[in-house]
Amino acid sequence: MLSLISHDTPRSKILTVILLAIGIGLLFAPFLFPGSRSMETAARIAVFIVLVASYDLMLGYGGIVSFAHTMFFGFGAYGIAIASDTLGRGFSSLAIGAIAGILVSAVAAVLIGLISLRVRAIFFAMITLAIASAFAVLVSQLSTITGGEDGINYQIPRELTPAFKLMSAKIFDVSVNGKLLNYYLLFFCSAGLFLIMLRIVNSPFGSVLKAIRENDFRAEAIGYRVVIYRTAVTSISAAIAAAAGALYAIWLRYVGPGTALSTEIMVDILLMVVIGGMGTMWGAVVGATVFVLAQNYLQPLMQVAVDATKPLPLIPQLLDPDRWLLWLGLLFILSVYFFPTGIVGRLRKNG
Amino acid sequence: MAGDNITLETRGLTIRFGGHTAVDKVSCAFSRGVLTAIVGPNGAGKTTYFNLISGQLKASEGTVILNGRDITGLPASQRTALGLGRAFQLTNLFPSLSVFENVRLVVQAREKKGFDVFSLARSHSELADEANAILKRVHLAELADYQVSGLSHGDQRKLEVALMLAMKPAVFMFDEPTAGMSMDEAPVILDLIAEIKEQEHATILLVEHKMDVIRTLADRIIVLHNGALAADGEPAEVMKSAVVQEAYLGREIADV
Ligand SMILES: Nc1ncnc2c1ncn2[C@@H]1O[C@H](COP(=O)(O)OP(=O)(O)O)[C@@H](O)[C@H]1O
Ligand SMILES: [Mg+2]
Numbered sequence: 202m203l204s205l206i207s208h209d210t211p212r213s214k215i216l217t218v219i220l221l222a223i224g225i226g227l228l229f230a231p232f233l234f235p236g237s238r239s240m241e242t243a244a245r246i247a248v249f250i251v252l253v254a255s256y257d258l259m260l261g262y263g264g265i266v267s268f269a270h271t272m273f274f275g276f277g278a279y280g281i282a283i284a285s286d287t288l289g290r291g292f293s294s295l296a297i298g299a300i301a302g303i304l305v306s307a308v309a310a311v312l313i314g315l316i317s318l319r320v321r322a323i324f325f326a327m328i329t330l331a332i333a334s335a336f337a338v339l340v341s342q343l344s345t346i347t348g349g350e351d352g353i354n355y356q357i358p359r360e361l362t363p364a365f366k367l368m369s370a371k372i373f374d375v376s377v378n379g380k381l382l383n384y385y386l387l388f389f390c391s392a393g394l395f396l397i398m399l400r401i402v403n404s405p406f407g408s409v410l411k412a413i414r415e416n417d418f419r420a421e422a423i424g425y426r427v428v429i430y431r432t433a434v435t436s437i438s439a440a441i442a443a444a445a446g447a448l449y450a451i452w453l454r455y456v457g458p459g460t461a462l463s464t465e466i467m468v469d470i471l472l473m474v475v476i477g478g479m480g481t482m483w484g485a486v487v488g489a490t491v492f493v494l495a496q497n498y499l500q501p502l503m504q505v506a507v508d509a510t511k512p513l514p515l516i517p518q519l520l521d522p523d524r525w526l527l528w529l530g531l532l533f534i535l536s537v538y539f540f541p542t543g544i545v546g547r548l549r550k551n552g
Numbered sequence: 553m554a555g556d557n558i559t560l561e562t563r564g565l566t567i568r569f570g571g572h573t574a575v576d577k578v579s580c581a582f583s584r585g586v587l588t589a590i591v592g593p594n595g596a597g598k599t600t601y602f603n604l605i606s607g608q609l610k611a612s613e614g615t616v617i618l619n620g621r622d623i624t625g626l627p628a629s630q631r632t633a634l635g636l637g638r639a640f641q642l643t644n645l646f647p648s649l650s651v652f653e654n655v656r657l658v659v660q661a662r663e664k665k666g667f668d669v670f671s672l673a674r675s676h677s678e679l680a681d682e683a684n685a686i687l688k689r690v691h692l693a694e695l696a697d698y699q700v701s702g703l704s705h706g707d708q709r710k711l712e713v714a715l716m717l718a719m720k721p722a723v724f725m726f727d728e729p730t731a732g733m734s735m736d737e738a739p740v741i742l743d744l745i746a747e748i749k750e751q752e753h754a755t756i757l758l759v760e761h762k763m764d765v766i767r768t769l770a771d772r773i774i775v776l777h778n779g780a781l782a783a784d785g786e787p788a789e790v791m792k793s794a795v796v797q798e799a800y801l802g803r804e805i806a807d808v
Contacts, residue, residue, distance in 0.1 A: 424632040424661035
């Protein structure tokens with residue numbers, strides 16, 4: 202068990218409880234929270250844990266600021282969409298699409314890294330921003346392949362859709378269909394990717410990343426070729442982001458700029474990293490869960506609050522569900538103010 | 553200073569910062585088994601000369617040759633891998649990592665394990681054992697688990713030397729290793745340098761201001777003045793020469 206998580210224990214009782222709750226919650230989500238809305242939420246959390254953790258691999262461990270992470274996510278998602286759209290529905294289309302997306306992502310990251318990682322960090326950040334914007338424009342222009350702004354709806358293998366019934370009986374009142382299989386495909390792949398990342402950060406390679414983040418000048422002086430390590434971690438991170446994109450595309454059966462490419466997703470990733478805590482893989486789990494839950498349930502929660510405070514002056518107006526973004530922003534500012542090292546950093550400090 | 557024992561050589565090594573020439577056509581060879589003291593007033597270019605040799609700065613002109621190979625174009629990491637060890641004048645460590653981890657990272661670099669993404673770093677006991685042995689040598693074993701940023705200046709200087717020991721280099725470059733250390737701490741470093749000299753048959757370059765240290769350790773002295781090589785020879789000889797009296801030693805020559 203310890204070696205499964207690479208001996209990277211949460212190092213805090215409360216954090217352990219929270220992480221176990223999230224893990225168990227996601228593992229049994231279809232049974233604990235039946236209904237398509239909560240399934241969507243659970244799937245989104247699982248995918249974003251991987252996406253945010255892969256971003257933190259670069260930012261929190263490698264000390265590299267990139268704004269192209271959504272693009273890498275998009276490579277994986279569009280890989281699935283385009284392959285399924287052009288080659289037809291089938292598992293081989295999924296495999297081809299995923300592998301192509303991951304490869305393109307890894308190679309693109311190596312090229313961007315070798316061109317720009319040897320210079321100043323800010324330059325790399327600007328390059329990634331430029332390339333990601335260019336890619337987004339390209340996707341909306343090449344509408345014959347990408348579906349442009351409308352995106353692509355495509356068919357996935359029947360075995361992964363609700364139409365496929367594995368058995369007629371239900372387990373705990375949940376029908377065992379392709380949708381359930383699809384969820385578990387997504388869940389176990391996400392969990393596997395997360396554990397791989399946990400291993401990477403605790404490997405010799407991970408220890409070099411921490412050294413580079415601390416003092417890149419000295420890391421080079423003791424014999425580590427910094428630009429190569431930075432390029433390598435960027436590439437690994439990009440490949441994993443693409444894998445997350447592919448999983449999400451298989452789940453959604455639709456890919457468009459809004460779900461896989463928008464700058465909004467990039468901002469969400471940044472917020473999740475900061476809320477959870479940088480430089481620890483567990484931060485991604487907490488950050489992604491808290492953020493996606495807030496995104497999905499803050500509005501209904503506020504409606505409840507409005508109803509409860511109806512007789513009072515002003516408060517119902519403030520709590521109007523339309524103002525949810527304001528409250529999310531406020532939550533973010535408060536969390537950064539009170540937990541500058543993220544929720545995980547804070548919990549670890551308390552022991 | 554036998555010719556075929558040469559490990560490190562610089563030929564016409566020069567660097568200019570704008571109009572200022574910080575290191576000026578320095579040609580010099582260093583041999584195995586010889587400890588060369590490099591002296592010169594502050595700003596003479598000693599640290600810059602080191603930076604050119606170990607690759608932190610790129611030369612404007614000239615070449616650096618290590619074991620017969622031109623390394624002028626190589627990045628610092630590759631020079632280190634080829635056996636060039638460097639300790640810095642201004643302590644330059646990994647502050648939020650532990651004392652142990654600082655040394656372990658160097659051993660890991662030397663063993664070329666840095667690209668291993670599958671094993672657990674902590675499972676490499678051979679790296680850990682060696683790191684612990686080195687910490688013992690510099691009297692830091694008790695502080696192994698402490699965060700470096702909490703260490704005293706003297707202990708940080710010791711760790712700086714420990715990192716170079718962990719490289720097992722062919723050439724050791726010490727840049728004022730005892731600067732700012734107390735009277736009772738400095739001998740730990742000086743004894744270590746003497747020990748390296750005895751045991752490792754290494755090429756040692758030592759920038760040092762304290763004359764008594766130079767007198768006991770150095771086999772040879774070179775003098776840098778305004779970036780240029782001003783004198784080179786046996787310690788007694790160099791200390792007597794007019795250029796040194798004028799350029800650096802001043803009145804201290806009376807003690808020799
Ligand atoms: N990166 C740099 N940019 C500009 N000038 C520098 C730089 N590094 C060193 N110098 C200048 O080079 C000269 C030599 O400095 P240094 O090598 O540190 O001397 P020393 O170590 O002998 O005291 C000084 O005048 C210093 O100001
Ligand atoms: Mg100096």
